[in-house]
Amino acid sequence: xxxxxxxxxxxxxxxxxxxxxxxxxxxxxxxxxxxxRQAAGRGLQLLFYSVGIGQISSEVPQNLSASRPQDxxxxxxxxxxxxxxxxxxxxxxxxxxRRAREKLFFGSGTQLxxx
Amino acid sequence: EDQVTQSPEALRLQEGESSSLNCSYTVSGLRGLFWYxxxxxxxxxFLFTLYSAGEEKxxxxxxxxxxxxxxxxxxxxxxxxxxxxxxxxxxxSARQLTFGSGTQLxxxP
Numbered sequence: 001x002x003x004x005x006x007x008x009x010x011x012x013x014x015x016x017x018x019x020x021x022x023x024x025x026x027x028x029x030x031x032x033x034x035x036x037r038q039a040a041g042r043g044l045q046l047l048f049y050s051v052g053i054g055q056i057s058s059e060v061p062q063n064l065s066a067s068r069p070q071d072x073x074x075x076x077x078x079x080x081x082x083x084x085x086x087x088x089x090x091x092x093x094x095x096x097x098r099r100a101r102e103k104l105f106f107g108s109g110t111q112l113x114x115x
Numbered sequence: 116e117d118q119v120t121q122s123p124e125a126l127r128l129q130e131g132e133s134s135s136l137n138c139s140y141t142v143s144g145l146r147g148l149f150w151y152x153x154x155x156x157x158x159x160x161f162l163f164t165l166y167s168a169g170e171e172k173x174x175x176x177x178x179x180x181x182x183x184x185x186x187x188x189x190x191x192x193x194x195x196x197x198x199x200x201x202x203x204x205x206x207x208s209a210r211q212l213t214f215g216s217g218t219q220l221x222x223x224p
Contacts, residue, residue, distance in 0.1 A: 043214040059211070090158050103149065104212065106158030
């Protein structure tokens with residue numbers, strides 16, 4: 001069966017520091033991978049998605065970046081964090097279903113607090 | 116532009132008190148409507164996919180239905196462990212899913 005690992009679970013970082021969040025998927029090959037951010041009491045905002053190694057699409061302009069160095073590894077990074085980067089970050093994966101565009105499976109999330 | 120609106124924002128029920136959560140949507144070409152459950156501090160957990168108006172799906176005390184304008188998540192005789200935030204998401208003309216802001220359900224013992 002497929003599993004998705006995301007770490008760390010919580011992270012407190014000072015403003016201006018770098019960020020690296022990692023996500024790996026097991027039990028499937030060539031998944032679509034996603035990074036979402038969820039603000040308190042609000043819906044999920046798609047940040048990045050990837051359909052293959054080295055292929056990254058950005059949905060929202062910001063100081064974050066994403067990379068996919070391996071088929072089942074997705075990394076979210078920042079060179080200098082801002083206060084507004086605080087939030088709950090979720091990694092997700094999917095395979096294409098012919099009847100619907102995406103059926104997503106989420107990781108357990110990382111709560112990032114930028115102070 | 117695909118849009119999803121969930122109501123109510125929060126709902127408090129007594130154990131055993133059945134109710135429904137609403138997900139209203141506008142879309143040009145529905146590919147699928149998804150329901151997720153999210154516990155505090157956790158990632159959303161997939162519940163159901165509905166593809167066309169009139170379709171229904173059930174799982175334990177939950178039943179999801181779909182019309183051309185909205186979807187309902189019916190909760191029959193809820194228990195405290197059903198307390199969570201329920202999210203609906205739309206697959207339509209946008210490349211990726213459009214999520215609603217969720218309904219926070221609290222079931223009191």
